[in-house]
Amino acid sequence: MRTENKMNTIELFAGVGGFRVGLEKANPDMFKVVWGNQWEPSKKAQDAFACYTSNFIEGIHSNEDITKVSDESFKNLDAKLVVGGFPCQDYSVARSLSGEKGIQGKKGVLFWEIKRVIEATSAKYVLLENVDRLLKSPASQRGRDFAVMLATFRDLGYKVEWRVINAAEYGQAQRRRRVFIFATRNDSGFSKELESYEAEDILFEKGFFSPAFPVKHEVIKNRKLIGKLPEDIVEISDTFSALFHNSGYMEDGDFYSIHTEPVFEKPVLLKEILQPEETVPEKFYLSETAIEKFSFLRGAKKIERTSADGHKYIYSEGGMSPIDDLDKPGRTMLTSEGTTNRSSHVVEVDGKRRFLTPLECERLNGFPDNWTNTMSDRMRYFCMGNALVVGLIERMGKRIEQLEHKYMDEIPLQEKLFLNN
Structure with missing residues (x-):
């Protein structure tokens, strides 16, 4: 009924x-x-x-x-x-x-x-x-x-x-x-x-x-x-x-x-969903090694590769900004968010670069804060990458x-x- x-x-x-x-x-x-x-x-x-x-x-x-x-x-x-x-x-x-x-x-x-x-x-x-x-x-x-x-x-x-x-x-x-x-x-x-x-x-x-x-x-x-x-x-x-x-x-x-x-x-801008910097745990900030890695991943590149059958070809990829623009809405979030890969958001606040936190990812999708705090950070990112x-x-x-x-x-x-x- x-x-x-x-x-x-x-x-x-x-x-x-x-x-x-x-x-x-x-x-x-x-x-x-x-x-x-x-x-x-x-x-x-x-x-x-x-x-x-x-x-x-x-x-x-x-x-x-x-x-x-x-x-x-x-x-x-x-x-x-x-x-x-x-x-x-x-x-x-x-x-x-x-x-x-x-x-x-x-x-x-x-x-x-x-x-x-x-x-x-x-x-x-x-x-x-x-x-x-x-x-x-x-x-x-x-x-x-x-x-x-x-x-x-x-x-x-x-x-x-x-x-x-x-x-x-x-x-x-x-x-x-x-x-x-x-x-x-x-x-x-x-x-x-x-x-x-x-x-x-x-x-x-x-x-x-x-x-x-x-x-x-x-x-x-x-x-x-x-x-x-x-x-x-x-x-x-x-x-x-x-x-x-x-x-x-x-x-x-x-x-x-x-x-x-x-x-x-008018959209909500990325800077509007960031939590206060003093509340961001140190683990979300990038090391110098990670910053260099992102520079490569997000930079323009042409790489010679070999297919399974031995055919050689050139893999090319256009460049993108090393950091995300805080005066724009966020890019499409994927399940790999928060890992060292080209698609993850990287923001720079007060001269320091970091990932978005899981809470900020919840805000990107419009969920209440800490909606997914029942699971690990990796799974929080994954679930928000899958969410609407x-x-x-x-x-x-x-x-x-x-x-x-x-x-x-x-x-x-x-x-x-x-x-x-």
């Missing part, structure tokens, strides 16, 4: 709970994560799950292989919203040899678990996050994987809107670019409203994303793609390719994709709340009374 006055939510591949943090920031009285799953295969220490359980009390916390969770477990949750960040994998599909099971996806691909959860719950809304290369993968058949996903939502009875969002362009502290996918069930009030608009109007103004993340009302460089997905998902997997742009909409297999530019908002920017999810949560207010005819009476108070 749905918990009174709450939107029951399932959080898949939860990590340290970024979606939940953002939704609860949007409205802690509305969003209720009733089931959250986080499981790291082949690892004895489940650091992310331990962090999740230490920060959240309510709901079922699942630390198990999601492929082993029964459909009945999901059906009993009465979930209205499914959220999750999932790996960019190979989404190719094939027809089963016997034909009895219809279409089969590759084993171990977690998107098929998302599909299973949606089938079991008939959730009204689905909100997913992935790396933006998803729109172009695989390299040998551009757009195939995303088209398979779109066709899957079509077959499940959903409309889909997507947007690539750079967090720093919407007031956040990190230049982190990710694709967000919002699906709404065809019989929902919002879905029915979308049917009355042109696709371009949906992407510029009327859809899910633009009210929260405004864009310029123009198709940039006339980059536009209009098409229809084949009915047979195996045909999509075998032969379909398309160059999807950073914004798009799909309804009944018809898709419309354009390149949009954001209405830029929670400020974006907060905005999306507020957008979902707006839709629930707008279509109150779909909401039970007791929930209407709650939303109006």
Whole structure:
């Protein structure tokens, strides 16, 4: 049964709970994560799950292989919203040899678990996050994987809107670019409203994303793609390719994709998320040896290398500043943050160079301070490199709340009374 006055939510591949943090920031009285799953295969220490359980009390916390969770477990949750960040994998599909099971996806691909959860719950809304290369993968058949996903939502009875969002362009502290996918069930009030608009109007103004993340009302460089997905998902997997742009909409297999530019908002700067220097432990400061190493790693270079078959080639790499600009938002944080490699942030304060601290990395993603202090520094960096920017999810949560207010005819009476108070 749905918990009174709450939107029951399932959080898949939860990590340290970024979606939940953002939704609860949007409205802690509305969003209720009733089931959250986080499981790291082949690892004895489940650091992310331990962090999740230490920060959240309510709901079922699942630390198990999601492929082993029964459909009945999901059906009993009465979930209205499914959220999750999932790996960019190979989404190719094939027809089963016997034909009895219809279409089969590759084993171990977690998107098929998302599909299973949606089938079991008939959730009204689905909100997913992935790396933006998803729109172009695989390299040998551009757009195939995303088209398979779109066709899957079509077959499940959903409309889909997507947007690539750079967090720093919407007031956040990190230049982190990710694709967000919002699906709404065809019989929902919002879905029915979308049917009355042109696709371009949906992407510029009327859809899910633009009210929260405004864009310029123009198709940039006339980059536009209009098409229809084949009915047979195996045909999509075998032969379909398309160059999807950073914004798009799909309804009944018809898709419309354009390149949009954001209405830029002033970001949080790197210097604004630094903790007071006197509170930074000495271990985060760079030695002279490390400074020299970074100078090489971040400098321009051309190196002769030999491939496995003996072929010699020149590996070249452009240069970058030896220190990060404190008057800009942070660069995209990777799981290797805090180690001596080219991608780690290096800041210089009072003439001394250092790594960002784990607490500062939490701030780059918008988490509360010391959210991940249940684990080692190395794992804190790793989890933040995997996490999303929670400020974006907060905005999306507020957008979902707006839709629930707008279509109150779909909401039970007791929930209407709650939303109006």
